[in-house]
Amino acid sequence: MYFDxxxxxxxxxxxxxxxxxxxxxSERIRALAESEHGFEDSDWREMAELxxxxxxxxxxxxxxGLGIVDLAVLFEEMGYALAPSPLxxxxxxxxxxxxxxxxxxxxxxxxxxxxxxxxxxxxxxxxGSSATIGDFGMEAEQDGDGIVLxxxxxLVMDAASADFLVVATADGRRHLVERDAVGVTVTPxxxxxxxxxxxxxxxxxxxxxxxxTLAGGQADYLPVLWRACTAIAAESTGIxxxxxxxxxxxxxxxxxxxxxxxxYQAVSHRCAQMLLETENSRSAVYGAAWAAxxxxxxxxxxxxxxxxxxxxxGWRVPDASIQVHGGIGFTWEHDxxxxxxxxxxxxxxxxxxxxxxxxxxxxxxx
Amino acid sequence: xxxxxxxxxxxxxxxxxxWLEEHxxxxxxxxxxxxxxxxxxxxxxxxxxxxxxxxxxxxxYGGRGATLIEQAIFVGEAARAEAPxxxxxxxxxxxxxxxxxHGTEAQKQRYLEPIxxxxxxxxxxxxxxxxxxxxxxLKTKAVKDGDEWVVTGQKVWTTLAQFAKWCMLVARTDxxxxxxxxxTYFLMDMEQEGVEAKPLVQITGEGEFNEVFMEEARxxxxxxxxxxxxxxxxxxxxxMNERAGLAFGAIAQISNSLGRLGRLAKETRVNGxxxxxxxxxxxxxxxxxxxxETMRLNAYRGLTKTMQSGIPGPxxxxxxxxxxxxxxxxxxxxxxIEGPYAALDxxxxxxxxxxxxxxxxxxxxxxxxxxxxTDILKNIIAERVLGLPRLR
Numbered sequence: 001m002y003f004d005x006x007x008x009x010x011x012x013x014x015x016x017x018x019x020x021x022x023x024x025x026s027e028r029i030r031a032l033a034e035s036e037h038g039f040e041d042s043d044w045r046e047m048a049e050l051x052x053x054x055x056x057x058x059x060x061x062x063x064x065g066l067g068i069v070d071l072a073v074l075f076e077e078m079g080y081a082l083a084p085s086p087l088x089x090x091x092x093x094x095x096x097x098x099x100x101x102x103x104x105x106x107x108x109x110x111x112x113x114x115x116x117x118x119x120x121x122x123x124x125x126x127x128g129s130s131a132t133i134g135d136f137g138m139e140a141e142q143d144g145d146g147i148v149l150x151x152x153x154x155l156v157m158d159a160a161s162a163d164f165l166v167v168a169t170a171d172g173r174r175h176l177v178e179r180d181a182v183g184v185t186v187t188p189x190x191x192x193x194x195x196x197x198x199x200x201x202x203x204x205x206x207x208x209x210x211x212x213t214l215a216g217g218q219a220d221y222l223p224v225l226w227r228a229c230t231a232i233a234a235e236s237t238g239i240x241x242x243x244x245x246x247x248x249x250x251x252x253x254x255x256x257x258x259x260x261x262x263x264y265q266a267v268s269h270r271c272a273q274m275l276l277e278t279e280n281s282r283s284a285v286y287g288a289a290w291a292a293x294x295x296x297x298x299x300x301x302x303x304x305x306x307x308x309x310x311x312x313x314g315w316r317v318p319d320a321s322i323q324v325h326g327g328i329g330f331t332w333e334h335d336x337x338x339x340x341x342x343x344x345x346x347x348x349x350x351x352x353x354x355x356x357x358x359x360x361x362x363x364x365x366x
Numbered sequence: 367x368x369x370x371x372x373x374x375x376x377x378x379x380x381x382x383x384x385w386l387e388e389h390x391x392x393x394x395x396x397x398x399x400x401x402x403x404x405x406x407x408x409x410x411x412x413x414x415x416x417x418x419x420x421x422x423x424x425x426x427y428g429g430r431g432a433t434l435i436e437q438a439i440f441v442g443e444a445a446r447a448e449a450p451x452x453x454x455x456x457x458x459x460x461x462x463x464x465x466x467x468h469g470t471e472a473q474k475q476r477y478l479e480p481i482x483x484x485x486x487x488x489x490x491x492x493x494x495x496x497x498x499x500x501x502x503x504l505k506t507k508a509v510k511d512g513d514e515w516v517v518t519g520q521k522v523w524t525t526l527a528q529f530a531k532w533c534m535l536v537a538r539t540d541x542x543x544x545x546x547x548x549x550t551y552f553l554m555d556m557e558q559e560g561v562e563a564k565p566l567v568q569i570t571g572e573g574e575f576n577e578v579f580m581e582e583a584r585x586x587x588x589x590x591x592x593x594x595x596x597x598x599x600x601x602x603x604x605x606m607n608e609r610a611g612l613a614f615g616a617i618a619q620i621s622n623s624l625g626r627l628g629r630l631a632k633e634t635r636v637n638g639x640x641x642x643x644x645x646x647x648x649x650x651x652x653x654x655x656x657x658x659e660t661m662r663l664n665a666y667r668g669l670t671k672t673m674q675s676g677i678p679g680p681x682x683x684x685x686x687x688x689x690x691x692x693x694x695x696x697x698x699x700x701x702x703i704e705g706p707y708a709a710l711d712x713x714x715x716x717x718x719x720x721x722x723x724x725x726x727x728x729x730x731x732x733x734x735x736x737x738x739x740t741d742i743l744k745n746i747i748a749e750r751v752l753g754l755p756r757l758r
Binding site: 002003005006252259260264265272275276279283284286290294302308309354357358361364365 | 367368369370371372375435628631632642645648649651652653655656657659660661663664666667669670671674681684687688741743744745747748749751752753754755756757
């Protein structure tokens with residue numbers, strides 16, 4: 001029993017912290033929020049040099065072969081820095097290919113993804129569907145030995161800058177489609193989160209050759225979903241940590257009625273609550289990450305617990321931080337709103353808190 | 367990172383589990399407190415014979431010298447098996463460790479063995495009617511008279527005082543010193559003329575706690591622990607030990623309660639289905655399970671940290687806060703699931719589960735007060751973990 005990061009994981013953490021703090025200062029995040037794709041290729045190339053796109057992907061396909069705990073360490077720091085980056089969408093696409101792809105598919109799609117040369121993203125939900133896991137819409141219409149896709153997918157992260165999409169169909173299968181394939185149209189959607197781009201993607205008779213369809217059905221993708229949940233929950237934990245620190249610093253500094261406001265219990269107890277939620281979130285995330293690496297049979301429960309808890313903490317802690325800051329916290333000029341928005345968007349992604357709580361209930365009341 | 371037990375830890379757990387299966391005498395008698403204490407004394411004697419009393423104490427003082435993780439395993443397994451509490455909880459978790467850390471050799475020889483055997487039960491004389499959370503403001507005074515101290519004052523919330531031989535007493539020995547500096551930690555013999563314990567009836571109708579009145583009670587000078595004027599720092603060690611030692615038992619107890627809550631939900635019908643099928647109830651049960659899991663994982667993270675640094679940190683306050691909150695919410699949800707039957711108390715013919723949840727609901731009100739109120743724990747976290755300024 002040893003519940004702490006190893007020296008190697010500590011090194012990943014400090015490298016990430018240092019790199020991200022130097023790249024993503026407030027002015028830069030604001031500039032990127034206004035840019036077309038929400039990030040710059042130069043940043044992506046540096047992340048690729050650090051090995052991040054393939055961090056938790058197998059070494060034989062050019063990844064670093066590290067585990068989900070290491071991935072959680074990295075994503076906690078991505079959240080802490082509020083790094084605008086396609087790393088999350090790309091990581092999830094990579095995990096799909098690493099888990100379900102065949103040899104040829106991995107050769108063609110996974111290897112360039114792991115090196116950072118190409119980027120992928122996932123397109124799950126049909127416009128107008130409930131957008132809950134499993135309710136994907138979009139029939140896989142048989143066409144000769146391949147299929148044809150018609151319809152519109154929504155809530156697709158980083159689609160405009162991705163090289164390929166992993167598209168889910170109603171039968172639970174996944175298909176690899178190049179973003180510039182004939183019949184694919186990518187349209188930006190306005191996300192509440194200004195630091196991560198969402199798109200809708202229209203498919204007009206897009207042909208998918210048999211070798212671009214992945215082998216598994218919905219059940220085979222669940223292990224990927226639980227890992228994705230763990231990564232995004234780690235990111236939300238980083239958001240909570242950062243905004244708690246901002247609140248504590250402000251409460252030490254800001255004077256009212258002749259004292260720092262942090263001396264008042266209405267404020268200091270709110271900060272204590274923020275610490276409780278942040279630490280709980282972190283424990284749940286690393287519990288799930290460890291399960292992913294070492295005890296896969298307990299991952300479904302652990303991942304749903306982590307995602308449910310971090311979904312709430314990831315926006316409630318920034319929200320409480322805004323309250324501690326008072327009026328300045330409500331201004332566009334202050335950075336807190338970017339964190340609140342990322343936290344809220346994360347809460348809506350890969351299953352909401354109530355969706356995951358229902359899964360927890362299902363597993364424990366069985 | 368490794369959240370599983372190592373082979374030797376697993377072996378230890380299996381040993382504990384097997385022993386408990388063979389020796390656990392089962393639930394405590396539902397009789398008077400005297401009967402309950404007699405039952406617990408017998409159980410502790412059994413624990414002691416098998417080397418399970420004082421497992422965290424060094425071997426040279428009759429303990430087992432177990433690692434922190436082994437202690438956590440033992441406490442967790444005992445709670446999981448719903449084994450009785452030992453009779454001398456405060457002596458084992460606080461008194462003994464304090465004597466070991468701050469006591470003289472003579473004190474160690476005199477006091478430790480009877481704590482382990484439960485021959486002598488200990489109680490804790492800290493809180494006073496006018497000094498609860500602000501413990502350092504306490505007024506009970508001890509005045510030197512030759513080689514004795516003469517004690518006058520009143521303590522309150524003193525658990526098991528009516529059965530105790532020894533009281534861990536903090537009293538003011540220097541009224542002119544700043545409030546944290548003028549205190550001394552004594553071991554006071556409860557069996558003497560000048561000491562009287564009177565049970566307080568609590569909202570459950572029971573009397574676990576007492577008022578203790580001291581009227582010129584006498585304590586020999588050799589019963590000072592940690593030196594005159596050092597009472598505050600000795601008392602703080604006691605409280606840290608209390609929080610660290612209780613955490614893993616609390617976790618297993620929460621897990622037992624959640625198991626019972628799940629069964630209650632499955633057995634209770636509401637709106638044409640069971641409460642376990644009701645979407646709102648399911649959300650609430652799941653949330654409690656999730657928070658219980660974060661509490662368990664936090665405790666393991668804290669344990670790893672303590673093993674590295676050697677001392678339990680103020681983060682332990684988070685766990686005690688969370689435990690109190692969870693315990694209360696579990697009982698609240700249980701009463702909600704019971705519906706109108708929630709009004710029936712222990713002893714009522716149609717009470718659900720013999721009124722066990724009504725008792726938990728009432729008893730758990732104290733959880734956010736006893737051993738440091740949740741409000742004070744938040745102050746500790748704000749000041750000592752987050753570094754926020756003090757108002758005082």
